[in-house]
Structure formats: structure tokens, C-alpha cells
Amino acid sequence: GSTLQARLRYREKSNYVYRGLVLQSICINLLHAKGLAETQGMTSLRNYIRKLLDETLEEKPSKSSKELVERKEFREIIRITKESKVEHPKISRIMSLVSQRIDSNPDSKIMVFAQYRDTCDLLVDKLSTISNAKVEKLIGQSKGGLKQKEQILMLDRFRNGDCNILVSTSVGEEGLDISSTDLVIFYEPVPSEIRTIQRRGRTGRKNDGEVYILVAINTMDEAFEKTAEDKEEKMRSRLEKLNYELSRTVMKPADRGQLNL
Structure with a gap:
């Protein structure tokens, strides 16, 4: 892909280059569709098609x-997606986790993170069928999303209990004042140690909380989970090394001139 782009930048306008770029784009579209089918579900795949x-x-x-x-x-x-009535197993798993938590503690506050807005919409519809579930969707401002004032009002409802389940895209990871939750669920792992830690940090601020990361086996979910784990381990190792080095640092005494001052 980068080779074809480079050849195009150098004004090589052969049929070979253009054909290669078309095929590359087709492969990217197919790979994305495959990822949606494996990790998100039929609704997201249908919307992409x-x-x-x-x-x-x-x-x-x-x-x-x-x-x-x-x-x-x-x-x-297209035919298969139109005829299929099956959703991803993650949906039923999330509904089970949320239902059990609300049954055991009606005052629980739950956050569910999903990468795609289509998945968020589906989760809101499904979770709203659970008894005593009051579900809201938190998304960013782009492409007809929620304005900042609307986000603040929604978070106020979450804090005061008018909403007890918040389904969020990455906008809920940082920068917003979200009260502590009892349960955080990742619809899919994210290949970033920072984002993973930020999401986990939404629970257990006041009391013990639980975090679930849903991983579809033999899919990109596993690769993303492994990537995040490896990056987090490296980050922790660097921090421990830095802390150790700082603890061994001996402050040099000020020289005579400084002492005289």
C-alpha cells in the first residue's frame, strides 16, 4: 500500500498503480467487514454494508x-446478513452481567464501553428491556452526536440516579466528570494501555468494582487484548525502573558558595 502511494506521489500514473490501489481499498473494506462480523455483530455489519x-x-x-x-x-x-436474525454472543453476555448486577443491587451504576456507535445503539435497545434498567447513550460531538451541554446533562442524570446504565464510546474514557461505577464492561478490548487503564479507572473509586472485557476467540479481539496487556506491562516496568532509580538518587550537597548565600 505505501509503495503504491509513493509511486503515485512520484507521478507514476500507470494502470498497474491505479489497479493496485483499487484492490487495496477493496481488501481494506473486506477486512473491516470481517472484523465487524467477528467482534461486533450482524447489526454493525448490515449498517456497514x-x-x-x-x-x-x-x-x-x-x-x-x-x-x-x-x-x-x-x-x-448481503443475502446472509438480511436473513440472519442472530446477534453477537457478546450481547447476551452483557445483558446477563447487567441483569445480575441490578438484581443484586438496584442502586448500581454501570458503564458499558463500545468502539462503534452502531453497537452503542444496539446495546441501548437491548439493555433497555431489562427490568429497572435506565439506559443512556454517551457519544461525542462529531457527526450529529451530543453537544457538550447535552453530555453534561446526561452525566448529571447518571450521578443522581435517573440513569443507572451508561453506554459510551471513547468519549467517556477521560476528560468528563463521571461518578464512580460498580461495574465496567468493555464490549471489545482496545489496543491501547492508556485507554484500557482509563476505562478501568471508571470503577472502584469509592467502593470495590468489577471490570469485564469481552473477547471473541480467534478474532482481532485477542490481538488487541494481547497488545494492550503487553503495552501496559512495559509501561509498568518502566515506571518501576524509574521509581527505583529515583529512590537511589543521592542529592548532592550545595557547594560552599551556595551555602554562603
């Missing part, structure tokens, strides 16, 4: 989208 189909209806559709949706294999994918 709809987006690709809408792109082909634009005045100047991309060649990659147009070629992809015309393939018979892609048409078969």
Missing part, C-alpha cells in the same frame, strides 16, 4: 466500492 451500497449511488462513487458491491460473493454476503 448499507453504507457501501449508498456510496455506489453517489454522483462519483469510488471505483473500489462499486467493484466490491458488484461481486457475486458480496451479493451473497
Whole structure:
């Protein structure tokens, strides 16, 4: 991919380069669709397919989208997603965890993190069917999201108990004043030690809390989880080394001139 882009920058406008870029774009789209199917569920996959189909209806559709949706294999994918009534097993797992927590403690406050807004919408719909569940969705301001004033009002409802389940994208990881929660659930792992720690930090501020990270086996979830764990371990190792070095540092006494001052 980078080689093709470089050749294009150097004004090599051969059919070989353009064809390579089209195929690369098709592969990226397919890889993303595969990831959605494996880690998010049919609803997210259907919405992504709809987006690709809408792109082909634009005045100047991309060649990659147009070629992809015309393939018979892609048409078969469309048929399967339309007929499938099954959602990802993560949905039922989250509903079980949330239901058990609310049944055991009706005053619990729960946060569920998901990477995609489509997944957030689905989670809000599903979790709202649980008895005594008062669910809200916290998303960022871009692309028709929540304005800052709306975010603040929502967080106020979460703090005072008018809402006891907050489904959030990455906007809920930092920078917002969110009261401590009893339970934090990651719909998927994130390949960042900082974001993982920030999400975990939303629970247990006042009392003990629990954190669950849902991982679909043999998918990118496992790779992301391993990446975050490795990065966090390296970060902790560096901090321990730094702390050890600082603890061994002996402050040099001021020289005579400084003492005379």
C-alpha cells in the first residue's frame, strides 16, 4: 500500500498503480467487514454494508466500492446478513452481567464501553428491556452526536440516579466528570494501555468494582487484548525502573558558595 502511494506521489500514473490501489481499498473494506462480523455483530455489519451500497449511488462513487458491491460473493454476503436474525454472543453476555448486577443491587451504576456507535445503539435497545434498567447513550460531538451541554446533562442524570446504565464510546474514557461505577464492561478490548487503564479507572473509586472485557476467540479481539496487556506491562516496568532509580538518587550537597548565600 505505501509503495503504491509513493509511486503515485512520484507521478507514476500507470494502470498497474491505479489497479493496485483499487484492490487495496477493496481488501481494506473486506477486512473491516470481517472484523465487524467477528467482534461486533450482524447489526454493525448490515449498517456497514448499507453504507457501501449508498456510496455506489453517489454522483462519483469510488471505483473500489462499486467493484466490491458488484461481486457475486458480496451479493451473497448481503443475502446472509438480511436473513440472519442472530446477534453477537457478546450481547447476551452483557445483558446477563447487567441483569445480575441490578438484581443484586438496584442502586448500581454501570458503564458499558463500545468502539462503534452502531453497537452503542444496539446495546441501548437491548439493555433497555431489562427490568429497572435506565439506559443512556454517551457519544461525542462529531457527526450529529451530543453537544457538550447535552453530555453534561446526561452525566448529571447518571450521578443522581435517573440513569443507572451508561453506554459510551471513547468519549467517556477521560476528560468528563463521571461518578464512580460498580461495574465496567468493555464490549471489545482496545489496543491501547492508556485507554484500557482509563476505562478501568471508571470503577472502584469509592467502593470495590468489577471490570469485564469481552473477547471473541480467534478474532482481532485477542490481538488487541494481547497488545494492550503487553503495552501496559512495559509501561509498568518502566515506571518501576524509574521509581527505583529515583529512590537511589543521592542529592548532592550545595557547594560552599551556595551555602554562603
